[in-house]
Amino acid sequence: MSSLQIGLAVAGGLVLAGVVAHSAWFSRRNAPRQARPEARPAEEPRLDPPLEAPGERQEPSFDSTLAPLPLPEKKPGLDALIDVIAPIALEGLVSGDAALAALPPTRRAGSKPFAIEGLNEATGHWELPLAGQRYTAFQAGVQLANRIGALNEIEYSEFVMKAQAFADAVNGAPEFPEMLDEVNRARELDQFAGEHDAQLGFTLRARSAAWSPGYVQQNAARLGFVAGAIPGRMVLPASTTGLPPILVLSFDTQAALADDPAQSAIRELTLSLDVPQVQRAEHPFQRLREAAQVLAEAMDGLVTDDRGQRLAQETMDGIGADLEQLYDTLDARDLSAGSPQARRLFS
Template sequence: MNSLQLGLAAAGGLLLLVMLGYYLWLSGKSRPRQPPTAAAVDTHPFEREPTLDIDALDGGFEDPGFVIPAPEKKPALDSLLDVIAPIALDAPVSGDAVLAALPPTRRVGSKPFAVEGFNSSTQRWEAPHAGQRYSQLQAGLQLANRAGAVNDIEFSEFVVKAETFCELINGTADFPEMRREVNRARELDQFASDHDAQIVFVLRARRSAWSASYVQQMATRLGFVPGSMPGRMVLPGASGPVPVLSLNFDAQAALSEDMAQSALRDLTLALDVPQVDRSEQAFTRLCESAQVLAKEMDGIVTDDHGVALPPEAMSVIAAELEQLYATLEQRELSAGSVLARRLFS
C-alpha cells in the first residue's frame, strides 16, 4: 500500500469517527432531559430565585413548606346563592329520619340540591346528622354555577324533589315564586360569566424535551405535590383546601411504565382566580413559578396560543386582577370564599 492509499485510509477513518461522534451527540440531544443524579441536585433551589422586574408583582417567593389543610365544613345554604324553601314541621324530627328521607341524588340537573335542619340543641342550621333533632328544615337549590343558571325545568324538578322529601317526613314546603328565582339565577350567572378568570401559562421547551420524572422533580422543588389525577401536580394553599396553582402535563407520560423515557415539550401552569383566597398572592406565585421553571428547565413562558409573555404583559394582568378582586368583594363573593367557590365551580 503506497503513501497515497495510506493517506486516504486515514482520512476515511477520521471521517467515520467524526460522523460517529456527531450521531452520538445528536442522539443525546434528542433524548428527553432526565432528573440530575443525587450528587448533582441543588439542595437550596430558592437561593437563586429570579424575580419579575415589575412593581405590581413585588414580594419574594417563600420556601413553600405547606401543610395541606383539612377540608372546611360544608357551607350553609345562603339566600345570595340558593333558592331556599322553608319546610314547616308538625313536630321536631330526628336526624335519622331526615337522612332516611333524603333523595338518592343530591343534584337537580347540574346544580347541587341540599337539605338543612335547625338543630334543637345547638340552635344552628346544619346538614342533618344522626342522633340529632331538628325543629325546622329547609331545602335549597344553587341558582348558578359554571354550568349555567337554573332554568324553569330545573326549578320544577327541585319542587318535585323537595315535595317528595316532605311527604316522607310529614313536612310542608313553602316555595318562592319561580319566575323571580329564575331571573335571579340569570342575573347571578351573568355576573359570574363577566367576572370569571382562569389564567393559564404554558411552559415550552426551547431545545431538549423533558421526561415526566424530570418535570416532577423540578416542580417538587418549588413545593408542588402530586394531584388527584395522573399528570397533575398542585401547589397547596395556606388558607383553604383549594390549591393555589396547578401544574399539568400529558397524563399518558405520567402513566408510562418508564417515565424517564417519556418526552414532553410543554406543560401548563394554571390559576383558578375565584377559587383562591386573595391573601395567597396566587398570581405573583404563578409568575415566579413559571419563571423559575423556565430558567431551570431551559423553557419559555407563553400564553395558550404560543405567544411569549414578557413582564409587561404580566403587569397588565396583575392590575386587572386587582380590579376583579375588588368587584368580587363588593358583591360578597370574595375570591376563595365559600360562596365564590360554590358559584365558580
Template sequence: MSTLQIGLAIIGGLVLAGVVAYNAWITRHSAPRLARERSTHPPGDPSGDETVPYSPEDLEGTEIQRIDPVLGDMPGVMRPDPAAIAVAAAAVSVNPLLNQPEKRPGLDALIDVITPLVLDHEVSGDALLAALPGTRRVGSKPFAVEGLCDASGEWETPRLGQRYRALQAGVQLANRAGALNDIEFSEFVVKAQAFADAVGAAPEFPDMRAEVARGRELDAFASGHDAQLGFTLRARRAAWSPGYVAQHAAKLGFVAGALPGRMVLSGSQMGQAPVLSLVFDPQAAMAEDPEQSALREVALSLEVTHVPRSEQPFVRMRQTAMALAEAMDGIVTDDAGQPLSTDTMDGIGADLESLYDALDSRDLSAGSAQARRLFS
C-alpha cells in the same frame, strides 16, 4: 497495499468515527432531560451530579389536592366549556397524605333558592337521611336539605343520631352550566315536596318567576367574572422528562395531584383550593418508562375565583413561571405561543385586581365557599 490506499483507509476510518461521535452527541442532546438525585455531596462536588431516574420517595409525605379549572377573558386565558371542564392531572406516582375533606358549605340565600320546611315536631337525622332523594341534583344544579340541629343550634346536613327542630331545602341559582330555569325550578318543587311529605313537613316555596330572574342575573354576573389564567412553559432546546419537571416543581412547593400529569401548589389553609396547578401530557406520565418520555411544554394555571386574594396568587404564579423557565431552560408564553413580556404581565395583574374588587362587591370574594360553588 499502496500508500494511497492506506491513506484513504485511515481517512475513511476517521470520517466514520466522526459520524458516530456526532450521532452520539445529537442523541444525547435531543434526549429528554432527566430528574437528578437529591445530592448529599457538598456544593460543587461533581460526584453529586449523577443523573438517575426520578424517585417517588422524593415527594413522600406531602399533600394532595384537586381542582377543576375555570376560564376567563385575559391574555393567556380561555373561556369555559361547561360540558368539558376537565384537565389531565397528576404528575408522578407517590403515596402522600390526603388533606381532610372540607366541611360542605351550607345553603346561602345569595346563591340558593331556599325553601323552609315547617315541622310541628322534632325529627331524627336517621329519618331525614332515609327520606332523602336518591340524587342530590335538580337538572344541572345541586339540591340540598339542611336541618337546624337541636344540640348545636346550627344548620347542617342531616346526621345520624341528631335531632332537628327545623328543616330547609335548597337549589343553587346558577353555576357554570347556566342559570336555574323553569323546568329545574319545577323539578325542585317536586323533589322538595316529596321529601317534606315523607318527614311530615310543610314546604313554603318562593315565587318561581322571581327566583328564576335572580338566577339569570347571578349567571350574567358570573359569566363576566369567571376566569382561569394560564401560562405555558416551552422548552428552548432539549425536551424534559416528567421526572425532570416534577423535581424542579417540587423544589418550589408543588406536590403530585390525583391523576397522571398534574401537580398542585397548596394554599395556606386546610381545605383551600390549590393556588396553582402544573399540568402536562398524562400519557407521558403514564408511559412504561416515563424518563424516556419527551415533554416540550407544560401548562401553569390559576383558577382565579377559587383562590383568595390574600394568597397573592398572580404574584406567585409569575414568580413560579419565571423560576421554572430559568431552571429548565424554557420560555414563558401564552397559549398561542407568544412570549409574555413584563408589560403584558403587569397588565394582567392590574386586570385581576379589578376582578377581585368586583367579586368582593358582590360578597363573592375569590376563594369563598360561595364563589367556589358558583364557579363550578
C-alpha cells in the same frame, strides 16, 4: 496494500468515527432532560407568599417546620345569596335517621347542586342531617347558577318535586319562592358570573432539549408542588386543608403514563390559576408569575400565552392590575375570590 489505500482506509475510519460521535452527541443533546440528585432542602427555592411590612399579617408558608398544620375548612351550607331556599315547617321533632332515610337518591336538580339542611335541636345550627340528632325544622335549597349556566324552569320544577317528596316523608310543609322570581335572579347572577370569571394559564415551552416527566416533577417539587390525582398534573396546595389548590401544573398525560417515562419527551407544560377559587390573600397571581419565571430559568424554557406569544413583563403587569380590579368587584358583591359562595358559583 498501497499507501494510497491505507490513507483512504484511515480517512474513512476517521469519517465513520466522526459520524458515530456526532450521532451520539446529537442524540444526547436532544434526549429529554432527566432529574438530577436532589439538593439539600435548605437550598431549594419555594413559592412562599411575599413578605409584608412590619405590623401586617403574614400569610403562612408551606414549610412544615415553621408553620402549624392547617385546619380543614368547615363545609359551607346553603346561602340565600346563591341558593333558592324553601323552608320546611314540621309538626314535631324529626330524627336524623328519619331525615336521612327520606333524602332523595341524588343531590342534584338537573345540573345544579341540591341539599337539605336541618335545624339541630341541641345546637340551634343548620346542618346536613346526621344520625342520632333531632331537628325542629328543615330547609331545601338548590343553587341558582354555576359554570354550566343559570337555574332554569325545568330544574326549578325538579327541585320542587324533590323537596316536596322529602317534606311529605317527614310530615313537613314546604314553602316555595315564586319560580319566575328565582329564575330571573338566577339569570342575573349567571350574567354577573360570566362577566367576572377568570381562568389564567401560562405555557412554558422548552427552548432546546425536551424534558422528561421526572425532570419536570423534580423542578416543580422544589417550588412546593405536589403530585395531583391525575397523571401529568401537580398542584401547589392552599394554606388551608380542603381548599382548591393555588396553582395547577399540567403536562402530557401520555408522557406520564409511558412504560419508560424517562424517555418521554415533554416540550411544553401549563401553569394555571382559577382566579375565583383561590383566596386573594394567597397572592395567587404573583405566585403564578414567579413559578413560571423560576421554572423557565431552571429548565431553559420560555413563558408564552396559549398561542405561543412570549409574555413580556409589561403584559404580566397589566394582567395583575386587571385582577386587582376583578378582586374588588367580587368583594363588593360578597363573592370574594376563594369564599365558599364564590367557589360554588364558579364551579
